[in-house]
Amino acid sequence: MLNNLILSSSVARLTDGPERKDEIDRAKSEGKDLTKEEKQRLRKEKKQQKKIKEKKDDKASQENEKEKKPVTSAAPASQPPTQPTVQKAPSAVPATAPVSVPASEASVPADKPTKTKAELKAERRARQEAERASKQSKKGETGQQAATSKPKAPPSDLQPVVKRLPEHIQVDNPDVLKKLAKKLERQQIPLRSDYGYKVSLFSHLHQYSRKAPLTQQLSIPSTVIHPAIVRLGLQYSHGIVAGSNARSVALLHAFKQVIRDYTTPQNEELSRDLVNKLKPYISFLNQCRPLSASMGNAIKYIKKEISNIPSNCKEDEAKNKLLNCIESYINEKIILAGVAIAKCAIEKQKISDGDVILVYGCSSLVNHILCKAFEKSRKFRVIVVDSRPRLEGKEALRRLVQKGISCTYVLISAVSYILPEVSKVFLGAHALLANGYVMSRVGTSQIALVAKAFNVPVLVCCETYKFCDRVQTDSFVSNELDDPDDLIVTRKGTTPLEGWENESSLRRLNLVYDVTPPDFVDLVITELGMIPCTSVPVVLRVKNVDQ
């Protein structure tokens, strides 16, 4: 059976995209793990989703045509025939359902032909309800419950994983950009445009300007996006909320607010409608600033929790349940994990008396560890290394000095001067990749390199919720480009880099992240213990089995 699974996974990786359905069918028939009913159900859902997508694209292109050119006869002709068929279908849904849906859609801005959209949604909804009703009458209630609560992956997780490349690293592909534009139009979120000349090595990434935030193009009040999310997006794009943990916690708090203000529309299920409501919010946040790995994991967790809500659950109960889930996620994965890591680091003598510890930038976890160690009256001093243009080290410096820790402050170019005095290097991480590479603020790999050359141990502190199963070997393929105007500096009255519009052969590169190879890192401290960098996929596997 293991051979079959391996076969099926290799088959899945060879093909992609539209043939997904077929080969998953083939895979499922070869692997005997899923029951026949569940297979059928999955297949049907996928078919439905495909049809919905095609319909939506058709309708979107039709609406565009209506706005711009005189309509061809074929397009509107397809609309009337579908409506009578829906109404004729034996559905348990009362005829008032299509009427109530347009009422909720009335808030859609008037420049779109709202009537047709509402009608389309209504008849799609009715069709889905009809099919679900017929299926439920076949299988019975329990079958559906079992399917949603059953873990999707078999215990040996060599299931075929068909990955879609994220959009934000395919900016040089015009098809992907078109698809993104369509999706955002559908969700009524403005598209952010790139700024400035991009370095050719990074033409596959976005580069935005901080002076042109996304919120300028939103109408007030924005009816599609919850105000808490708008505020969060603005905070992200201006760097007011920065740092992996801070961004995840802010995101979860904003989602809590969204859930509190959410009311299920009639004849909708909370588990599916809320997930659909969250999708435009996530697109909006992605446009403001690309999501971090920790945010991605948090969103996956929330979506899973929401879709696991049973359909017979009352709305208040469900909302309370979700709020508690989010609270416990923040508590366990972020706050308590930080406490556990600090305890681990201090008790296992990773910070001893007389140490000179080097830190880079501002990592909330590393600052927490140092403050805790200082409270336990360890005698050490800290060297804070900082780099332009973000100068985040100043924030770390302030926090440490406030506690009373004696600090030294240098820029990253002076690191080889100061390193002979250093006994340990503590680094924070943005994400830990499955091949053992550490993704962190740009400059981290440099510090690890120089520390290795001087034989100074490098310790990375990272909570397990930041582990992700991506792999990456260099800092080019997936990164973030910050505003290039940040590099401009005025010294002694002259600003050499000004006027980039005139100099087409002068580019400025403001990278945000880089990856550190695992041979530079000596130890990773997580709440599960102290592990080497290469044990990250083991931890991910253990976590998947637990869930």
Added chain:
Amino acid sequence: MPGPYKETDLTERVEAFLSDLKRGGTGAGPLRGSAETARETTALLRKITAQARWSSAGDLMEIIRKDGRRMTAAQPSETTVGNMIRRVLKIIREEYARFRGSSEEADQESLHKLLTSGGLSEENFRQPFALLKSNVIEAINELLIELEGTTDNIAMQALEHIHSNEVIMTIGRSRTVEAFLKDAARTRKFHVIVAECAPFCQGHEMATNLSKAGIETTVITDAAIFAVMSRVNKVIIGTQTVLANGGLRAINGTHTLALAAKHHSTPLIICAPMFKLSPQFPNEEDTFHKFVSPHEVLPFTEGEILSKVNVHCPVFDYVPPELITLFISNIGGHAPSYIYRLMSELYHPEDHEL
């Protein structure tokens, strides 16, 4: 004999030069490049030779040594001053030896000859020669001409080292490297990545100059040096001083750059004219490093924490010779292991300590 008027004029010149040196070293980087300092030093030494009172080579060497010690003490990090003084001293020795009729080189080469000849090591340079002055001044003029042509000589070798479609990385601002790259750009197309080198950010000016010459330039922060190094074909940098062991004293951040290049097996090429070669070794801890005002790193606007924090702003970095691939100088290309030989051609061992 030069009159008293000329003497005061000379001392004025020397004092002016000394105060220039003292002022030039503080603040953001050198106010003038090493080439100009070398030229001015040599011109000043020529003036001293012409106008000071001396009767024999030994007197002249004493005068030059005395003034030289003052000049190097004014700005210890400006090593070209000391280098030029040692070059002139070597010129004087050579001219004297020519007049005396024995060749300087032969005595130094063989230990046997050193023992048997007894030679110039016992010589105290007291014999006066009438034409010594004019010969020395002529030799110093030749030295000046050599100094003027160093940048062009180095730039002429550019096409031997840069091929098309390369990605070249450099750090900070070096006039030599700028001329080198501009010369290659006249006939070849390549990309240059400039690390800005905080806190002085001289890389910005370098990048603007290069892009004005039509070279495709990218400015990166110091923190991104390792991140982009995997795409770089060559690293070409300048330096402040070339040390006697083949190592460098270069602008801070160069050691990181050299380590990153070594990790990716990227060749590290130094463009340094010969007047930057100094007989110093890097183990003098207190004179090696130079620091400027920490205001550049943590400005005074951060008032509350300033008093509780130590801030360092070193200007130079030491790069060991193992990380360097090639030196390109005005007399051609050399490996770092050959530097000691060049030193013995340029300076006399007794002049290493002024």
